Amino acid sequence: MKTISQNHVTMTDVARHLGISKTTVSHALSGKRPINAKLRAEILSTIEELGFRPNFAARIMNTRRTGLIGLLVENLKNPHTTALLEIFSKELERYSLQTVLATTENMDRGRELIAKFSEGMVDGILNFLPGLEPDEAKQLARGVPCVTYLRHAEAPLVLDYSTGLLNALSYLRELGHRKIAFVSIGKRAGSCPVDPCLDVYLQWEFCPHDPSLIFTLHEGTVAGGLEIAEAVFSSSATAVFTGNDAVAAGLYHWAHNHGIRIPDRLSIVGGDNTEMSQQMFPPLTTLDLPVERLALHTVHVLLAAIIPEETLPEPVTIIPELVIRNSTAPIGR
């Protein structure tokens, strides 16, 4: 009598139980060739009876498809990231694909993870690591389709933040503002990368070119906004572009604490139209980042590389739209 360590029921057990071949059992399950209806029913009920479950490892060994997509992100602290993640996950689920999530702030670990993913663990890779270039990511992926967010070469997704920023600045100017401050977020905080934004500001035809109106922040967080709030409010600025909503929230917080009403002394423009921007008081004028469009385009570029029937989306340029709410007002209101 054998000791049975694991009660694995295999396809062979099912076949033997019915006195048929496992070829037939396999085909009954996959539907890849016609099976006598009655036999098929018997197979299905035997599977039920014996509690057979097809083995993942054996299946992927043959099909070379795991139904898994690797997702590489720095962390989940940024609401933009989790919003993207949710949309991906939902969209991939429509294709019966699951997401393998890896978080790392270490680029070398990021490289290792791509290598690990591409040993056959996943069918495709989505790279969100800002420190890992598309070319290198692709090379590490060794033939496994790999798409880098906002920087992939196929059907490029261009986020033209600059034009959005210019629109915001023009709007402030139309309201009469001439002293428009700018918050430069050094470490790229969700929306505005490294800082091309600052260049756009500096090259704007009406740029005040006053160094005391430029505020630099390492992290685009509420705490960051609080840090510079006093300086911003005591500067000569009548309006400010904050780079993102969290920084704007920091300014709000400081203002409320000091009995300053927005936009009385300062008009404020946020940067990514996060959910919080509507909850703030007054509701924040900000640039809208269409997260869903961004996410769907990216995931479909990947899907096109994985699923033969899927077609590559059209290349697209997205200009963040200015959402005017109540944190901005004509000067001297």
Added chain:
Amino acid sequence: MKTISQNHVTMTDVARHLGISKTTVSHALSGKRPINAKLRAEILSTIEELGFRPNFAARIMNTRRTGLIGLLVENLKNPHTTALLEIFSKELERYSLQTVLATTENMDRGRELIAKFSEGMVDGILNFLPGLEPDEAKQLARGVPCVTYLRHAEAPLVLDYSTGLLNALSYLRELGHRKIAFVSIGKRAGSCPVDPCLDVYLQWEFCPHDPSLIFTLHEGTVAGGLEIAEAVFSSSATAVFTGNDAVAAGLYHWAHNHGIRIPDRLSIVGGDNTEMSQQMFPPLTTLDLPVERLALHTVHVLLAAIIPEETLPEPVTIIPELVIRNSTAPIGR
């Protein structure tokens, strides 16, 4: 001449290249038995040279370990969920485990996903679906370790929200409040489940027992808070327990819009000490949910079932602590 569709380099290729057995190559890689140092070096350099990568499918087929943990959540809209997710992911990464994320709001799909996970795709499952009971989840997992958040039987993690709530209510009473309103969140919004909280409130020895002080909400969101704000502010309440921070934010918003300063007419207590609670003005008095402790306990219960050396954590009861900030004040201040 053969057409090579995939340039798969296998362990056999490496062995043949050196005229040795793949047994040795395998052991050189796994370290499971001593290899001549010089030979080992040659193997490693040949692997490098040929670009060999061990095949995931073949490995897990033998070892029956995938290094993957299945994670089942409803969605990623709740900051509590994403905070948990991030801590899990970080902790599992320490054990070289990756997370397979599945989001579904459909319980039947949730059941299917557990079944799919347990076909050998993952080494363990974390269930966060409120609609899927631990017993059923475990049964579906068929021997694959499966831990259900806040409801697992091994080393139970008890979140005693009731005591936290009582502490909050007592604190308000000490401030002199007698008319304390209560927001009951029907659909369980992140923190306060189905609504045992309402029972706690109703059974509190100083409960005002005034139906006009109980407000019911389907969703514990900012919008929900806004919905009931007018009613809350025009009730006889001098203080309110909102169930969660988002609802409190809704009340804030309405108050600001109507020129009402908090806590002048109404003291407000939130419910989960989310990041936003500190950003609000005035900073919100709330109950703290120690997300990291909750997450680590849960993940270690799972790890104990997967890794023989890991020990089960001690059972623990967590009482959310009252964090007193500036949204509460003595009555008649």
Added chain:
DNA sequence: CTGAAAGCGCTTACAG
């Protein structure tokens, strides 16, 4: 310290 060979549990040409 090393190797030959069985085996993991499926899928899929090939043959009928």
Added chain:
DNA sequence: CTGAAAGCGCTTACAG
């Protein structure tokens, strides 16, 4: 419509 058998690329007793 069905089956016998090869093979996916490793790991791991077993033997030396």
